[in-house]
Amino acid sequence: MKMKTLLSAATLLVTALGSNSALAATEITLFRFFGGCSDEYANVTDLSKAVGECGIIQVLTNKFNAENKEGITVKTQSVEWGVYYDRLSANIAGGTPPDIAVMHRSVLPNYLMRDLVQPLGKSFAASGIDAADFLPVAREAVTSKGELWALPFDLHSLVWHVNADLFAKAGLVDAKGQPKMPTSPAELMQHAETMKAKTGKRYFAIPSAVDPMPSWQYLTWVWQQGGDIVDAEKKAQFESKESKEALRLLNALYAAGHASSKNDYAGAQQAFIAGEAAVLVNGTWGVDTYEAQSKDPKNALKKYVVRDIPTIYGKDAIWSDSHMWVLPKQPKQDPAKQKAALAFLKFLNDNNFHWARTGHLPVRASVLKSAEMQALPHRSEYTRTATIARALPPIENQRAILDLLVNELNSTWLVNKKQEQALSDIQRRASQILRRARK
Template sequence: MKKKRFLGIALTAALALGSLAGCASKSEDSAGTAGKGEKITFWAPFSGADGPRMKNIVANYNKSQSKYQVDMQIIPQNDYYKTVDLSFSGQKSGPDVMIMHADQLTNYESKHLIKDITDVAEKAGIKKENYSETAWNAGAFDGKQYSVPLDIHPLILYYNKDLFKAAGLDPNKPPKTREEFVADAKKLTDSSKNQWGFVVPTLWPNQFIYPTVFFQNGGELLKDGKPNYNSPEGVEALTFLSDLIHKDKVSPENVQQDGEVTLFLQGKNAMQLNGPWMMEQWDKAGIHYGVAPVPQLGTKTQAVYANGHNFVIPAAVKDQKKLDGITDFLKYVGNNAMEWARSGQAPASKAIYEQNAEFKKMTQQPQVAKEFTYAKFAPRIANWGQISDPLWSEVNLALLGKKDPKQALDDATKKAEQVMSK
């Protein structure tokens, strides 16, 4: 899955990267319906390798019964939320059900654009206890439910087993703590060969990496509704990442966009923090890699930043037949999401990640599911994209060595406060 920019309600480039990591394409596509029954229009941004997986789920659902027919329409990810906004404003015919990222739910719920599905979900037998609590709660607002989760996609650790073995490290024992991580990175680094223990990206995916360390330090990105970027926990997290480059020297300097990916593909980057959407790229490259939960790089607790795909229903959808069809489809997906797991994702349905034997035998997906209990999403505030944009810009400057971490985060906090005061 690749990342691209998209437009939408209060979105920025950084948020676009975080929200849509994983769904890239250039053309709109649709999985049409050949059968009869109540038509359900389903929009999704799955225009990458995950698209065919969801198409198969839709096709299998349509074959499984004749009462409803789901018509899946794929919107290219860079246009997805722009198209969604046009539909909500009445300028374009909208869907009956759609995919929405966890970090977008607050934007749309706060504007009353997505439906409270508490009653229709209960009627259909879609229950909280059948899903990851973390994923389910992402769609809960004031005791009401606004989404049904498809997956959680957190940051995870990829590592090159061949490089581990060559460095005298056990290729089946990736690091679990900060101390182990830094020690392993040093052993894996040979700058004379342009080989690095952990190549620190200065841009994407720091929208996942930096918050992970911040949360592991026990920090909060927003506190009492205000930016908290320059808290001691935030400064410590950024200092740690900066030190990997400038002090520990386990990473090259001035890493450009996707530079860490290129070096991992070349066998020159021993460890990489990225998302589940990278699996297909590593597999195609033939890398002998391992997958593990993110080590506890922070100082206080285990945590990992994540996003997630969720099903939501536009508030304008009120036809009971359509609502019955939508919930019937969503219940089917929850019980039949193994096809989605084959894309590298870990479905949020317990029927898959806790009970399915095939899922448990997979290499990557069970490692992703291990992180569900302590995964954390973006702060619950509308316009998080605009509020966080200064943070990613200043983190970039600090990692490039152009600013002291404390100064960078002081500046990020001031700029974010200015955004919120407008």
Template sequence: MKHLFIGAAIAAGITTTGVSAQEITLGRFFGACEDAGTDTKASVGEACIIQSIINAADTEIEGVTINTLPTDWGNYYDQIKAAYAGGTAPDVHVMHRHRVPEFAGLGAIAEISGDLAAAGIDPSDWSPAALDAVSFDGGIYGVPMDFHANLWHVNMDLMEQAGLVEDGKPVLPTSPEELLAHAQQFKDATGQDYLAADFAQFPLGVRTVLALLWQQDANIFTDDGTATINTPQAQAAVTAITQLFDADLADPQLNYADSQQAFLNGEAGILVNGTWVVDFYTAEAAKAETGLNTYFVADFPTLFANGATWADSHMWAIPASIEGDQRMAALKVLAFINDHNIDWARTGHMAVRTSVLESDEYAALPHRDEYTGTAAIARDTPPSERYGAIQDVLNRELQAIWLTGKDVQAALADAEIEVQDLLDR
């Protein structure tokens, strides 16, 4: 990305009407979009949709200008922490629900429950899960924007060719054994890989394994901080994936961009990815030159006893250090984003406002009726200030299994030791 959190500072300006303006620096990931404009209904894809909302806020909020500081998703938290340490944190920034214990626990982000009414934000319109996502130790530390989760994105033409479509819907596996059988049937019929995902870069593989672990009513650590990774359930979850690699029915060396491109090229029947790409894939499938033509979105299938998929929430926070007019200006930006929850939901993410969730406009969004079960099976680990570091350990050890051939039990044992050390700190 071109912009980094370097020297991000609060600056004052003058509007054309002569009123003193508050300049708000806004930190985000989601990717770059240089020509988003201000039409929040026309933009496509995460980067352009969020930037169109920000651009509209910059235009419509009187007395506030917004300087957007996008950065790469993979480096975001390293940079945001460095910005806080250097006293240059953005006035408004996006973060994930799982990071709330870390940032709120350190006193970095502001508790804003007493500011919401004045800013025009009604927390009673947030779903209970959304309110819980931004809550910590009895306070509210941000404004929720979505719930996002892993889905199965399906190429229906290839699935039809493989005989895995019934009544217009994909036939998805209901056990690890059926997963392997379907994958082999698919490869025999199409010559393509059954499943693609980012197993070699970002922790998409971690999230896939976690879902299969939760489906066995297990987790990687307990509420009291005991790591539980080297278990029969974890071994079963990992093996459900590695059996596809061993049979040459999925490629463990694909990164995020390559796995996505393989799916869009028609080189994989299923892509494990999140809600954030539904709008983008819908647009791509409409293009004649794209290998994906008939696109379907499915809930993550249940391969073990209970339905479960990885999920998280995006939210917006402000630093605890900003005060007065600057704080109110930042809250106005949060309120504007909250008001445009339906526009952000066009990405494919699940909305957080009850009034949006119950609206006809939300129900009419493309593919929305195909993954209505996702909200009910959304899961995550217990809260932890070490979430990011724990995820990094799991990503490294799982990649060691499928990229270097490390023994499954040895990798899980090593991960358990490291995660326990993190939890004990």
């Protein structure tokens, strides 16, 4: 009897060890952009030491790998932003999709139409992710036909990053010494002229080469006029009076020297940090980084503040998008990998505050209202952004239309293509894309 008991115990121990061993061997792949910084943050698990998008997502992954009790390893494949979706689509088509992939709200419809991602509503409930805590805008971003298809991670939008010292030097401050924001297109041009005359510096630093930043500013100004680039019937509207006016204003700023068409993304950031421009047009994702740069005594940027993009036309609106995490459909489902992927998604959701430290707006109501969130630098300076953020409707091939928009708009200040011709070309080609999407 004793021998049988010992044998049974031994069998149970071997079974348990075998089970733990299987768990320990569970490796899942994570596709993401956000840059490569694995060397800089190698083995770092202290989230307080992480700065910026790349640093925070890398340290979050390190921390999960080091501390999860299930023996799961997340293996990151960092892909350059410009080719990310091509690479993701190629892997899916080749039968080697990652277990988890980051995705934009603007791209999700393409993958839903092709049935390439897994529904997650029931999985969230089973793994302890409280979808009821998602902000309405976040829940909307990941919902289609009543199902949740992704874990929302942030709301990100354009903001104006401001050198308050240059505004003070130009006399563009209010009675409290705060930077004055323009309230009309004419006042924007006037402020830009004053900045140049009083300080010798440009008003704007805008990534202006092969970069979407000017297009996002253009969209903001189209929406502020009450217009849109796609109507309710999913027909292109690029030759509307609102579209023409938004592009006119952008070109007027470049033509007058208030922004340099020679700045790429890195060049625009450097111009701002070096004190050569009063306003950097960039996203919420830069807040944490620029705050850190302003504390470096070597940099000319000292008094850094953030502002919601001012409403210079009649309606409040700011371009926005969202990052989210999806589970691509697999050629053959592996329950262990599925469980591991959901465990990592829960970990990311639990740590949404740390991702919001980048400057992005959190997607969880409990995080947005938390004392630690309110204590972060500059958050009170762009609180309206979450309430006036706009996004394009969920249309297939949205990314192709946005790429077309970037190429054509940028050509008007890079190679002096006529504005009317650029908008006409966008209208024609976007209409072709949208017709395919309506079929």
